[in-house]
Amino acid sequence: MAEQASLRALRHLLLPALLALQYLPLHGQNLNLGTPPIRNFSKKNYRAGTQTWDMAQDERGVMYFANNQGLLEFDGNNWRLFPLANNTIVRSVCIGKDKRIYVGGQGDFGYFSPNKNGQLVFHSLKDALPESQQNFSDVWDILVREEGVFFRASDRIFLLRGTVVHVFLSGRALEFLGLLQNKVVVQDANYKLYEFNKNEFQAFGNAALPVAGFITAILPYHVDTQLVTTIKDGIFYYSKSAFGTWKTSSADFLKANRIYCAGLLEDGKIAVGTSLSGMVVLDRQGRIFQHLAKKSGLQNNTVLSIFPDKAGSLWLGLDNGIDLVAINSPFSNIFPDGDLQGTGYALEIFAGKIYFGTNTGLYCTDWKAFYPPEEQHPFQLVANTKGQVWGLNRLGNSLLLGHHEGAFDVRDHLAQKIAELPGVWKFLPISATTALAGHYNGVAFFKKTNAQWHLSGQPKGLSESSRILEKSANGKVWIAHPYRGAYRLDLDTATQNIEIEFFNVKNGLPSDFNNYVFKLGDLLVFAAEKGIFSFDETLKRFVPNEEFNNIFGEKTRVKYLRQDGEGNIWYVAGDEVGVLMVEDKGLEKKVRRRPIPELSGKLVGGFEFVLPVDRRNVFFATEQGFVHFNPSNYFHYDSSLQLVLHEVRLDDSSDSLIFGGHLMEGAVSPPVLSHRQNALRFIFSATDYNGSEHVQYAHFLEGAEQGWSDWSHGTKLVFNNLSPGSYRLHLKAKNAHGAQGQEIAYEFEIMPPWYANPFAFSIYALLGLGAVAAMLYRQRRRFDRERRAMQTSHQQREEQHQAFARQSEEAISRLQQEKLEAEVLHKNQELATATLHLVQKSEMLSTIKSALVKLEKNMQAQPTVKKEIQRIVKMVEQDVSLDEDWEHFSQNFDQVHSDFLKRLAEHYPHLSPNDFKLSAYLRMNLSTKEIAALLNISVRGVEASRYRLRKRLGLGTEVNLTEFLMRL
Numbered sequence: 001m002a003e004q005a006s007l008r009a010l011r012h013l014l015l016p017a018l019l020a021l022q023y024l025p026l027h028g029q030n031l032n033l034g035t036p037p038i039r040n041f042s043k044k045n046y047r048a049g050t051q052t053w054d055m056a057q058d059e060r061g062v063m064y065f066a067n068n069q070g071l072l073e074f075d076g077n078n079w080r081l082f083p084l085a086n087n088t089i090v091r092s093v094c095i096g097k098d099k100r101i102y103v104g105g106q107g108d109f110g111y112f113s114p115n116k117n118g119q120l121v122f123h124s125l126k127d128a129l130p131e132s133q134q135n136f137s138d139v140w141d142i143l144v145r146e147e148g149v150f151f152r153a154s155d156r157i158f159l160l161r162g163t164v165v166h167v168f169l170s171g172r173a174l175e176f177l178g179l180l181q182n183k184v185v186v187q188d189a190n191y192k193l194y195e196f197n198k199n200e201f202q203a204f205g206n207a208a209l210p211v212a213g214f215i216t217a218i219l220p221y222h223v224d225t226q227l228v229t230t231i232k233d234g235i236f237y238y239s240k241s242a243f244g245t246w247k248t249s250s251a252d253f254l255k256a257n258r259i260y261c262a263g264l265l266e267d268g269k270i271a272v273g274t275s276l277s278g279m280v281v282l283d284r285q286g287r288i289f290q291h292l293a294k295k296s297g298l299q300n301n302t303v304l305s306i307f308p309d310k311a312g313s314l315w316l317g318l319d320n321g322i323d324l325v326a327i328n329s330p331f332s333n334i335f336p337d338g339d340l341q342g343t344g345y346a347l348e349i350f351a352g353k354i355y356f357g358t359n360t361g362l363y364c365t366d367w368k369a370f371y372p373p374e375e376q377h378p379f380q381l382v383a384n385t386k387g388q389v390w391g392l393n394r395l396g397n398s399l400l401l402g403h404h405e406g407a408f409d410v411r412d413h414l415a416q417k418i419a420e421l422p423g424v425w426k427f428l429p430i431s432a433t434t435a436l437a438g439h440y441n442g443v444a445f446f447k448k449t450n451a452q453w454h455l456s457g458q459p460k461g462l463s464e465s466s467r468i469l470e471k472s473a474n475g476k477v478w479i480a481h482p483y484r485g486a487y488r489l490d491l492d493t494a495t496q497n498i499e500i501e502f503f504n505v506k507n508g509l510p511s512d513f514n515n516y517v518f519k520l521g522d523l524l525v526f527a528a529e530k531g532i533f534s535f536d537e538t539l540k541r542f543v544p545n546e547e548f549n550n551i552f553g554e555k556t557r558v559k560y561l562r563q564d565g566e567g568n569i570w571y572v573a574g575d576e577v578g579v580l581m582v583e584d585k586g587l588e589k590k591v592r593r594r595p596i597p598e599l600s601g602k603l604v605g606g607f608e609f610v611l612p613v614d615r616r617n618v619f620f621a622t623e624q625g626f627v628h629f630n631p632s633n634y635f636h637y638d639s640s641l642q643l644v645l646h647e648v649r650l651d652d653s654s655d656s657l658i659f660g661g662h663l664m665e666g667a668v669s670p671p672v673l674s675h676r677q678n679a680l681r682f683i684f685s686a687t688d689y690n691g692s693e694h695v696q697y698a699h700f701l702e703g704a705e706q707g708w709s710d711w712s713h714g715t716k717l718v719f720n721n722l723s724p725g726s727y728r729l730h731l732k733a734k735n736a737h738g739a740q741g742q743e744i745a746y747e748f749e750i751m752p753p754w755y756a757n758p759f760a761f762s763i764y765a766l767l768g769l770g771a772v773a774a775m776l777y778r779q780r781r782r783f784d785r786e787r788r789a790m791q792t793s794h795q796q797r798e799e800q801h802q803a804f805a806r807q808s809e810e811a812i813s814r815l816q817q818e819k820l821e822a823e824v825l826h827k828n829q830e831l832a833t834a835t836l837h838l839v840q841k842s843e844m845l846s847t848i849k850s851a852l853v854k855l856e857k858n859m860q861a862q863p864t865v866k867k868e869i870q871r872i873v874k875m876v877e878q879d880v881s882l883d884e885d886w887e888h889f890s891q892n893f894d895q896v897h898s899d900f901l902k903r904l905a906e907h908y909p910h911l912s913p914n915d916f917k918l919s920a921y922l923r924m925n926l927s928t929k930e931i932a933a934l935l936n937i938s939v940r941g942v943e944a945s946r947y948r949l950r951k952r953l954g955l956g957t958e959v960n961l962t963e964f965l966m967r968l
Contacts, residue, residue, distance in 0.1 A: 031617055032289050033371050033378075034332030034628045037690065038297040039324040046079040048072055052317030053140075054092045055307035056101070061642040061687030063315065064101055065322060066090040066305075071103055071112060073120075075644045075661075076692045077685035077715050082120050084108055094142035094149075102149055104139025109151050109158065119660030125158070128165040141177035143184060147196065150184060152177035157186060157201070168201050169194070176215040180204075180226060180238060187215050209236060209243050217262035219270060229259045229272065235286070248286025253277075253374065263306040263314070265327060271314055273303025279316055280373070281327065290327070291373035295339075298323050313690055326690045330633035331598060335625040336363035336379040343604055344621030347611045348392040350399040355382070355410065356626055357389030362401060364413060384408065384415045390467075393427040395435055398453060400427045400446075407437060407446070409453055419444065419455035425467040428477065434493050436477060438466030443479075443489070445496045457496035462487065470519040478524060478535075480517040482606075485509060486526065508533065508542035518561040520569060527558040551580065551593055560603075564612035572608045575600050577620070579631070594635060597694050597736040599627065641686045641695065641733045641741025648746065651679040651718050659746070670726075670747035678722040678750050685715050686733040686741060694736035703727040724752035846933065893920050904968060908953060915949050918942075923965045 043050050049068025056064045065072035070083035071090050084090060088106035095101055100111040101120070110124040126134055133156070141152035148166075151158040157168040157177070173189035184196040185204055191212045193204035209215075213230030218238075221227045225239040227246060234255050235246040257274040265271055269289060270282040278293030278301045294301050298318065305317035312328035335341045336356040346357035354367040362385035365371075365378045391402035392410075401408035401415055402424035408415040423440035430436055433448040443466050447456035464487070468480040477489040485504030492498070504512045511529040518525055525545055526533040532548040535541075544554065552558055552573050560572035567589075569580040578595035602622040603609075609621035618629040650656030658671055658680070686695045696711040703725055711734065726749045734740045754760060852869050890901050904911070904919055911919070914935065921931045932942045950961055 031332070031369075031371075031628055031630070032373070033365075034334040034626075035292065035296050036290070036329050036332050037326040038292070039326075039689070040297070040299050041074075041322040041324070042299065043321065046072055046074070046081075046322065048079075048081050049089070050320045051089075052305060052322050053090070054094075054142075054305050055315050055317055056093045056095045057307070057309050058095050058099070058101075060644050061310060062644055063307075063309065063687075063689075064093050064095070065317065066093040066103065071101065071120075075646055075685040076687045076689055076695075078646045078683060080646075082112060082122065084110075085122055085124055089138070091138045091140050092142045092151075094144055096144045096149060102142050102144065102151075104142055104151050104153070106138050107136060109139040109153075114660065114662035114664050116664065117657060117660055118662045118664070119657060120662055125160060125165050128163065129158075129167065133167050133170065143177055143179065145184060147184070150177060150196075152186065168196075178215070178218045180218050180228075185218075205241060207238070207241055207243055209233075210245055216259050219262060219264045227262075227270065229262045231260065231275075232258050235259070246286060248282070250280070250282060250286055250288045253280070253288065260303060261306045263308050265308050265314070266312045267328070271306050271308065271327070273306045273316065275302050277301055279303050279306070279314075279325070287370075288373045289370075292325060309689070311689070324689055328633065329690065330630040332628045333625060334619075334628055336365075337361065337381075337625075338379075341624045343623055344609070344626045345389055345604065345607055346392040346402075346609055347619050347621060347626060348394060348399060349611075349613065350392075350394060350410075351412070353412070355392055355399070357392055357401070357621075358625070359388050361386045362389050362392075362403075362410070362415065380413055382410060382413055382415050384417065385410075390424065391426045393429075395427060395429050395453070396432060396448075398448070400435070400453065402426055402437070402439075407453075407455070418453050419446070421455070425465075426469060428469055428471055430471070430475075430491065430493060436469070436491065438469045438479065440465050442466055443469075443477075443498070445493075459496060459498045461498060461500050462489070468516055470517045470524055472524050473522045478517045478526075480515045480526065482515070483513050485512045486515055486517065503542070507540065514557060516559065520561060520563045525561065527561065529557055530555050532558055551591065559606070560608035560610065562610050562612065564618075565614070568612070570610040570612055570618070572603060572610075577603060581635070595736075596629070596634070598691070599629075602627065641688055641735055641739065643686050643731055643733045643741050643744050644684060645731065645744060645746055646683040646685055648683075648748075649681045650677055651681040651720065658748070670749055672749045672751055674751055675724055675753040675756075678724075679718070679720045680722070680748070682717040682719075682729060682731075682746070683715060684717075684731055684744075686735075688735055691735055695733055697731065697733050699732075700730040701727060702730060708732075722750055724750050724756065846936070890916075890920070893924075897923060900968065907968075911949075911952055914945060915952060918945050918949055919965055922946075922962050923968075925962065925966075 046067075048070065051068045052065045052072070054066035058064070063074045065074070067081075068089045070081050070087070071093060073080040073082065084103070084105045086105070086108050088108065090103050090105045092104040093101065100113050102111045103109065103122075108124055108126050110122060110126070112120040112122050115121050136153045136156060139151050139153045139158075141150075143150040148159045148161040151160070152174055155173060156170040157174070159166040159168065169186065169188075174186055175189055176187040178185060180193075180195075183204075186194045186196075186201060188194070191209065191214070193208070194201040195204045209228070209230070211230075211233045213233030215228055216231055217229045219227045219229070221237065222239075225237055228236045228238055228243070230236070232255055234251045235248070236243050237246045254272065254274070257277040259272055260275045261273040263271045265281070268284055271279060272282060273279050278291065278296070278298050280288045280292075281290035283289045292298055298316065299321035300318040302319035303316050304319060307315040307317075309315060314325040314327045316323040316325060334356070337358055337360045340360050342358035342360040344356065344358055348355050349367050352367055353364045355362055355364045356379070362382040363379040364382055365380065371378055385401065385403065385408065388404035389401065390404065393400050393402070399410040400418075401410050404423050406417055406421045407419040407424045407427075409418050419437075421437070421439045421444060425438045425440075427446070428436045428438070435446040435448075435453070437444045437446055442462040442464065443459065444455060445457040445459070446453050462479075464479075464481055464484065466479045467482075469477055471477050475491070477491060479487040479489065481487065485502060486509070488501040488503065490499040490501075503509065509515060509526075509528055510531065514529040516527040518527065524535070525548060526535065526542060528542075531554045532545045532552065533542040534545045536543045548558075552571075556573050558571060558573045560570075562570045564570065567582040569582075571578060571580060576595050576597075577599040578593060581592045581594055583590045583592065599620060599622075602620070604621060604623055607621070611619040613619070616630050616632050618631060620627040620629060644661065645659070646661050647657060648659035650658065658673070684697070686692070686697075688695050693713075696713055697715065698708050698711050699717055700708045701719060704719070704722060704727060708730075717729075727747065729746045729748075730743055731745070732740055732743045751757065852872055894901050900923055901916055901920060904916065917935060918931065921934060926934075928939055928942050932939045935942065935945070937945070946961060953961075953964070955961060955964060
């Protein structure tokens with residue numbers, strides 16, 4: 001049910017409302033109340049002289065200025081200065097069909113044209129003159145015609161035809177050069193006119209100006225009528241071969257302030273630059289439609305030159321600086337409090353007047369179709385309203401003012417206080433005679449009695465600030481609080497009591513902060529911190545509004561919504577300001593979201609206000625005054641862009657210019673760069689002078705990248721370390737409305753290094769073939785060498801194999817020998833250990849035996865003990881005899897010492913058993929004491945045994961017995 005009701009309400013919302021009827025008398029009129037946007041360029045911006053004398057624009061939209069220091073060029077982002085050869089002032093500039101930029105200066109004149117690098121170069125025509133004509137002063141005017149190019153110096157006329165320069169009216173003081181009825185005319189210092197006819201200047205018929213005045217401009221007016229401006233005598237017309245005075249209400253102003261220059265605007269209006277009071281725009285009736293001076297935003301009141309560009313904007317060359325006036329802009333700035341430029345909060349049209357509420361007070365002026373600019377102060381402060389104004393509300397035939405100091409009833413230029421309340425935000429009509437006001441500390445009832453509003457009651461129960469309030473279709477009032485949530489009031493107008501319901505995040509709101517309520521037709525919508533909601537009466541909850549969330553997004557914070565008389569909805573969402581335009585498509589309506597980026601960030605945060613009056617008049621309250629907006633000049637404006645490549649440079653030096661931004665006539669080959677010149681910087685711009693901050697660019701470097709880049713605001717590109725090859729840089733731009741200009745492209749080629757170019761590769765190929773042939777020859781010789789080497793190697797390997805076999809056998813024998821020696825050594829160590837054990841044991845038994853024998857001798861008196869001792873002595877003798885088992889010892893000894901005892905027996909069979917034992921012990925290198933213990937004899941007995949063994953072996957005294965036995 002709630003969703004169906006929401007859909008029905010939204011359909012009703014999209015129908016044209018009755019709101020436009022109250023503004024019907026002014027519908028369709030264009031307002032001249034405010035000041036158009038002005039962009040100032042000082043000498044700090046363009047870095048040249050203060051004065052600018054003339055202006056021109058080429059087919060790309062690039063602007064050129066005749067400046068004190070030379071010719072200035074501007075493409076929307078980049079300034080560039082081209083001085084003359086003599087570095088003098090440039091007084092005039094004009095662009096011919098041949099794309100030459102003709103200039104006139106002090107004592108010189110000529111033209112700029114691009115060289116092969118696309119850089120403008122000055123070509124002086126002074127040398128083409130006879131020597132007698134080369135001494136002249138300033139060249140003030142240039143006129144390009146089929147007859148040639150005319151240059152007006154102060155005392156002569158030059159005509160360039162081909163390469164020849166002709167001189168006319170030499171020595172005569174001349175003041176003006178221009179076109180009158182499609183004829184080239186010149187005015188001299190005596191106010192006399194001459195026309196160029198049949199290759200000479202002749203007197204201009206019988207017509208003359210009604211007064212003696214110097215002409216400053218000639219402008220088309222009607223098909224057969226032209227307007228002629230003079231310095232201090234006003235404006236005249238020329239029609240049907242006669243001059244007449246153009247009688248207008250602005251004549252006295254123009255005469256007093258002197259007309260220095262003039263230009264024709266695209267809508268037929270005339271822009272006039274004065275010497276003393278800035279610039280004025282005259283309508284077709286000669287009334288001053290717009291007056292801009294230093295107090296309006298110009299840098300200087302002396303306008304030296306005027307130029308309407310292709311986009312309809314107006315360039316002003318000033319005595320100090322250059323200004324761009326967006327004279328056809330859909331925006332204009334209104335400062336009702338003058339130089340205070342206070343913040344705007346509210347605006348209303350009522351009873352034939354328009355009221356502006358600011359932080360400095362309430363101001364008003366008549367609401368009419370035309371505001372004479374000569375009225376110095378069209379706005380008046382409404383009495384009693386100084387200070388902070390919060391809101392203006394129409395209640396029937398009354399206009400009520402919400403002010404910091406209370407509530408007021410506004411009538412004409414007077415505001416009468418009707419209640420002493422602590423700050424009133426807004427009045428909400430409840431009935432024809434009842435209203436509810438939100439103030440700092442809650443709400444209050446007002447009642448209308450006898451055509452007078454007065455405070456009738458202050459209900460209790462609500463003490464919160466009540467700034468944002470709307471009435472629903474069922475008569476209940478919703479109040480959105482900035483940081484609490486929302487309140488719903490059920491009003492009892494009879495008793496002036498209220499019942500309050502409170503809603504917050506528990507009831508479906510995403511947050512208690514930043515909640516707003518807006519009324520669109522009969523539909524109430526709630527804008528929260530994220531998304532837009534409707535209130536479901538059945539669920540008693542806030543539910544997302546799908547229609548609006550599909551338009552703005554579920555996460556977007558919408559700050560303001562207001563419906564105009566045609567069903568369009570003006571909005572502020574995030575930082576975006578725009579309108580939802582409703583288009584009738586028969587049975588259905590299509591809603592288009594149209595942002596207005598020029599207003600982004602200008603409205604007062606938290607206090608956004610829009611008043612849509614009709615199709616040509618929409619007002620916005622901003623941080624500085626108000627902005628008037630004419631949608632008819634905005635959404636249907638053809639703003640196609642022209643993109644300009646300003647220059648191309650190597651990125652390693654400021655002097656490394658490759659392309660200067662200007663194409664020569666005819667085909668120009670792409671530049672060819674060396675492999676070291678592989679870092680390039682590109683500078684470009686769109687000639688959208690009024691919206692340059694909103695223009696976005698994209699690029700695609702064909703040959704290095706796969707596709708277009710993302711859109712960005714950057715006007716410079718740098719490519720580093722580009723590989724050798726051919727490249728084509730594509731550039732495109734789009735403005736704030738998404739309109740794209742024509743794509744431009746720039747080609748260039750980076751050559752490979754000398755060692756990688758085609759000629760080098762040819763040399764490499766020849767060298768390669770030679771290298772292959774040499775390699776094949778060397779390979780054949782190498783094959784033969786290797787074959788012989790393999791044969792020799794095979795033979796050597798056979799020999800080495802045999803030698804290796806022998807070495808292997810020897811190694812095996814050596815290893816076996818080493819193994820045997822190791823085993824012998826081990827056995828010898830075991831035998832020595834066993835022998836040592838036997839020696840120690842024998843010594844110990846001998847010691848025990850001696851002790852027992854001695855003890856036996858001392859035991860004569862005890863026969864039993866003696867007998868026991870004798871028995872132990874016999875056991876010891878028996879143990880000694882067992883340890884000396886010679887057979888067992890001799891076997892082990894021969895295993896260790898290579899059958900020493902067997903060899904000894906073979907050589908000396910007559911040896912006794914004790915001789916064999918002694919020989920074995922000597923071979924083991926035992927000491928005499930150790931041998932004595934093993935043989936159970938004394939040391940002297942061992943010596944005697946050694947002597948007998950020597951005799952039996954037949955050894956002399958000079959032979960060492962032990963060494964002999966070791967060698968045996």
